[in-house]
Amino acid sequence: MREKTCLYKYEQYGNIRIAWTDDLDGGGSSFGRSFVPVTRHLFGKTGRAFEFCAGPGFIGFYLLAEGLCDSLCLSDVNPEAVALMEHTVAINGLGSRVSVYLSDGLKTIPESEKWDLVVSNPPHFFSESHQDHLNDLRRVDSQWHVHEEFYANVGRHLNKGASILFQENYMGSSEDTFAEMLRKNGLVLVDSLMMDTDRHRDNNKFFMWVKERGDGLWWRSDETRTVRVVASEILSGGRMSLQPGKYQVILVNDTDDEWGIFMTKAWDEKGAGRMEGPVQIRISGIGPGTSGKGSPVLLNPGRYFITHDRLTGCFATLDIEAG
Ligand SMILES: C[S@@+](CC[C@H](N)C(=O)[O-])C[C@H]1O[C@@H](n2cnc3c(N)ncnc32)[C@H](O)[C@@H]1O
Structure with a gap:
């Protein structure tokens, strides 16, 4: 030894x-x-x-x-x-x-x-x-x-x-x-x-x-719910609170611009070091006055950032509260 x-x-x-x-x-x-x-x-x-x-x-x-x-x-x-x-x-x-x-x-x-x-x-x-x-x-x-x-x-x-x-x-x-x-x-x-x-x-x-x-555990439910993300509300820094679960995210583009959204799970309160994985949602290229659906995704408790497709930085947060 x-x-x-x-x-x-x-x-x-x-x-x-x-x-x-x-x-x-x-x-x-x-x-x-x-x-x-x-x-x-x-x-x-x-x-x-x-x-x-x-x-x-x-x-x-x-x-x-x-x-x-x-x-x-x-x-x-x-x-x-x-x-x-x-x-x-x-x-x-x-x-x-x-x-x-x-x-x-x-x-x-x-x-x-x-x-x-x-x-x-x-x-x-x-x-x-x-x-x-x-x-x-x-x-x-x-x-x-x-x-x-x-x-x-x-x-x-x-x-x-x-x-x-x-x-x-x-x-x-x-x-x-x-x-x-x-x-x-x-x-x-x-x-x-x-x-x-x-x-x-x-x-x-x-x-x-x-x-x-x-x-x-809350996430045994297979039911998919829908969350509508309105483009103009993202731009003005809107917030949403949802129960944990499986969601289909729909982007409603009520602006005059072509839009996409991109979601990442927040790593900490300041948004540093984001975790990316299956929670990521991307909906791209939605023209003015149209809406587009992302594929269903399981959202666990935590904070998510919703970001404009072609810009950087966080525009809105989606908080999933513990069930
Ligand atoms: C990737 S190394 C990780 C070692 C350490 N946890 C680290 O992160 O540095 C995998 C470890 O698994 C152990 N291991 C392999 N087969 C095993 C088994 N059947 N039961 C228990 N340990 C095992 C190896 O001896 C080795 O120490």
Whole structure:
């Protein structure tokens, strides 16, 4: 152990000194940092968080250092990653707040472990061959078995209202890749989010926010409602408040100009760092006195900007209130 720890690098994050090595870092030290603003934005402070496929545990330790969870559970299939995380726990005196498990998937996680939030940056790339997975645990998920087994078994560890937030990569998968795994295990994709950060302009990563179906969730309704966005009201900075749900947005162009609208979900109150994903609506090229329909879109609670097609800046906001 002494020889190994000599090879460790250290990152000081808040009041936690995180041990890591290049060959166990799966991106947590760079794009994994985006879990902090996303978690803060979506959930605020949670109780017990679990980082699945944790490697050095960057994401979990970031959340703990930021005060975004009270306590932490970490696991990985690689004994070297587990040793690394145990070392971080020891040198920071975190033994009473952090549990670390060596586990293939969730197989050896005790039944008593219950979580309010699960985060993960799991292996992102499919391969037919299990040997490929064993050769590259960080990148390869053969036949998606790591994801399959996780989604099939996570339910028994979730507290009521718990959320799962995975960072995936459009180079290796999309929301559709995991849709059937979620459906057959009683889970639902609440939202899919992309973000730009100042540190890393890497547009391949996306977050999947998943919850248990029927856990007091408003978005079970399949009914599509209609919202009419009037062009002149957008120009004058109008506001609308709606209940969460599935909407078809219709642009009514009552101006003398050719119009389009473009909606993005607001990232924060100032509109900085907008998240773009399936919530995006574009209706373009509507002539004076006409109206056009965007395709139905699921709007989760939050604030959306409505922007004129050919201009920049926010003209109106659409607030979707929690149901
Ligand atoms: C992309 S890396 C992420 C590591 C770390 N979370 C980060 O962000 O830097 C994927 C991690 O999944 C782990 N892993 C792969 N297969 C696993 C399995 N069946 N069960 C648990 N962990 C697994 C690997 O050992 C690796 O640490």
